[in-house]
Amino acid sequence: MTQSTRTKALSRRTALAAGAAWLGGSAILMGCSPQAPTFKNTDITGATFAQDLKLIDHNGQLRTLADFRGNVAVVFFGFTQCPDVCPTSMVTLAEVKRLMGDQGKRLQVLFITVDPERDTLPLLKDYMANFDPTFLALRPTSEELKAVADNFKIHYNKVEGATPTSYTMDHSAGKYVFDTAGAVRLFSSYGTEPSVIAEDILKLLKSMKG
Template identity: 80%
Template sequence: MKPPISFNHLTRRSALACTATWLAAGTVLVGCSPQAPSFKSTDITGASFAQGLKLTDHTGRLRTLADFRGKVVVVFFGFTQCPDVCPTSMTTLAEVKRLMGDQGQHLQVLFITVDPERDTPPLLNAYMANFDPTFLALRPEPQELKAVAESFKIHYNKVEGPTPTSYTMDHSAGKYVFDTSGAVRLFSQYGTEPSVIAGDLLTLLKSMKG
C-alpha cells in the first residue's frame, strides 16, 4: 500500500509555482506593513483560494466559516482509515490546543474527509471523539468533493486495494489556518511541531485583537 502523500512530498514544485503566482498577482501581502505579524508557518494572507466553505458536519449541521467568527480555524483534509498521517496530524492539533492554554477555547479544528463513501457521520463522530470533543468533521457528498478539493488546492487520489472496500487514499497533508474573521492566513506543512503551530495561532489571535 502506498503511504499517504504529504503536501511536502506531493507538491513541493507546485507549491513553489503557486507561491510565485500569488506574488505575481499581488495577492500575498506578507511584509507589507511594519506591524505585520511574523509567523513560522507559510503566510498566505490575501490568497484567493480556500473560500466559500459550506459543508455538513458529523452532527448533520450545515457549516460555513461564518459559524466560527471569533476563532482561529484550522482545516485539515484526511480520512478515518488513514494509518498514520491523519491520526498523527489530529493528535498534533489536540496538543496545539493544550499548548494554547486558555486561548485554546478560540481554536476550531475542521477535519474534511476525502473518503465520503466510507466516512459516514457516525464514523466521523467517533473519530473526532478520539482527539477532542470540540473538533468537527465535515463530509462533502461524493459529487461535492472534487470542487471542495480544488477550492483548497489539495490533491487526493483513490488507490485501489485487493477488494472494492479496501482501497486507501493518497492526499495532501498540510493544514490551512483562518483568522477570526474567516480569512485564510497560513499554511502549515505536515510534520510541523505542535509548539510552532500553537505559537503561530497565538500570534494570529493577538494580531486580530489589534
C-alpha cells in the same frame, strides 16, 4: 514510494503552490502593514484560494467558515482509515490546542473527509472524539468534495486495494489556518511541530481585533 512518503511530497508541493500564489498576488497587501506579524508557517495572506466551504458536519449541521468567526479555524483533509498521516495530524492539532492554554478555546479544527463513501457521519463523530470533543468533521458528497478540493488546491486520489472496500486514499496533508475574520492566512506543512503551529496561531490571535 509509501503512502506516507507520497503524502509528504504532496504536502510540500501544496505549500510551494500556496506560497507562489501569495507572492504573485498578495505581496502588495502585506507591504501595506508594516506591523504585520512574521510567521514560521507559510504565510498565504491574501490568497485567492481556500475562500470558503459549505458542508455538513458530523452532527448533521450545515457549516460555513462564517460559523467560526471570532475563532481561528484550522482545516485539514483526511479520512478515518488513514493509517498514519491523519491520526498523527489530529494528535498534533490536539497538542496545539493544549499548548495554547486558555486561548485553546478559540481554536476550531475542521476535518474534511476525502472518503465520503466510507466515512459516515457517526463514524466521523466517533473519530473526532478520539482527539478532542470540540473538533468537527465535515462530510461532502462526491461532487462537493471535488469542488472543495479544487477551492483549497488539495490533491486526493483513490488507490484500489485487494477488495472493493480495502482501497486507500492519497491526499495532501497540509493544514490551512484561517484568522478570526474567516480569511485564510497560513499553510502548515505535514510534520510541523505543534509548538510552531501554536506559536503562530497565538501570534495571529494577538494581531486580530476582537
